[in-house]
Amino acid sequence: MNATAILAAVGTMAAIAAILGGVLGWVATRLRSDPDALVEQIDALLPQTQCAQCRYPGCRPYAEAIANGEADIDRCPPGGETTVRALAALLDREPRPVDPQYGATQPPRVALIDEDRCIGCALCLPACPVDAIVGAQRLMHTVIAAQCTGCELCLAPCPVDCIAMVERAGDQPGRAAA
Amino acid sequence: MTDLLLLAIGASLVNNFVLTQFLGLCPFVGVSRRFEAAAGMALATLFVLTLASGASYAVWHWILEPLGLEYLRTLVFILLIAAVVQVTEMLVRASSPLLHELLGVFLPLITTNCAVLGVALLSLERQHGLVESLVFGAAAAAGFGLALLAFAGLRERLETADVPAAFRGTPLALITAGLMALAFMGFGGLVAR
Numbered sequence: 001m002n003a004t005a006i007l008a009a010v011g012t013m014a015a016i017a018a019i020l021g022g023v024l025g026w027v028a029t030r031l032r033s034d035p036d037a038l039v040e041q042i043d044a045l046l047p048q049t050q051c052a053q054c055r056y057p058g059c060r061p062y063a064e065a066i067a068n069g070e071a072d073i074d075r076c077p078p079g080g081e082t083t084v085r086a087l088a089a090l091l092d093r094e095p096r097p098v099d100p101q102y103g104a105t106q107p108p109r110v111a112l113i114d115e116d117r118c119i120g121c122a123l124c125l126p127a128c129p130v131d132a133i134v135g136a137q138r139l140m141h142t143v144i145a146a147q148c149t150g151c152e153l154c155l156a157p158c159p160v161d162c163i164a165m166v167e168r169a170g171d172q173p174g175r176a177a178a
Numbered sequence: 179m180t181d182l183l184l185l186a187i188g189a190s191l192v193n194n195f196v197l198t199q200f201l202g203l204c205p206f207v208g209v210s211r212r213f214e215a216a217a218g219m220a221l222a223t224l225f226v227l228t229l230a231s232g233a234s235y236a237v238w239h240w241i242l243e244p245l246g247l248e249y250l251r252t253l254v255f256i257l258l259i260a261a262v263v264q265v266t267e268m269l270v271r272a273s274s275p276l277l278h279e280l281l282g283v284f285l286p287l288i289t290t291n292c293a294v295l296g297v298a299l300l301s302l303e304r305q306h307g308l309v310e311s312l313v314f315g316a317a318a319a320a321g322f323g324l325a326l327l328a329f330a331g332l333r334e335r336l337e338t339a340d341v342p343a344a345f346r347g348t349p350l351a352l353i354t355a356g357l358m359a360l361a362f363m364g365f366g367g368l369v370a371r
Contacts, residue, residue, distance in 0.1 A: 008245060027268055
């Protein structure tokens, strides 16, 4: 095999690779302005409590709804004013107070299990969207405060109402802050 | 027209790439646990295979053959397939993040799905024209999809079946695949090629 043949082969491969690379780059730039990137950005601003107070199953579905224009930015009580302001800046809209119909904005709270009354039924475990409750059948349950998002979803399933929401102590870093 | 129809039946049923020629077994076993994922995989493969088959025809007849670089075909075809798969991945991620998550690593792995390269090389060997190449690629992918969806449906049912412990999981999946291959032998002799 002589040098010309090698050059022709290498040149052809390089040319084909360059053309394919160009096509890939073009497709990538065309798809970058897709709504998904926006969903990701909105999702990153939400508190990730997965509390569903916005009437969507979790933070990401709510982010998708905002991106599609189906929902306004005032539906997130756990995020409160901070989240609304960040969303308004991202989406170039007027900041507004959180709509009280979706729940009251309050200081960050965590669930606390009254361990004397807990019967160890384990019903609150599957309700927790972030697996912050430790426990098993007929064993005491407790809440890992650092993981708890204060979404209140564990209150309803408890048959003995032994879970209370208490204000998060100042020295406890919240999940959102971590 | 009849020729194309026969070609399509031949590539999808009689010489089914998965169950008769045993190409593309990796996604066949890997993505058949859930029906939705299997359906997505079948669609993505249909897209990739048809496009890759047409593209390799074009590159072969308009670049490699005139330049006398036939020996580069395997390398160039793999390059083409990788590029088409990348485009598909970007499209899937943009159109359905859920499907993207379901398919996971198996989407980029279409690159190494030997059925895709097999179709390109076989198509070349049989001296198909452009239209024939496209039909051959689409039919092969349809056959792959049919086998994959049937297999996924069977596996979903087997999940709830009471199976002896020794057969649970992969062994049963492989036995099922073998039985399906036997069943597909029934198509043998349906068309000449």
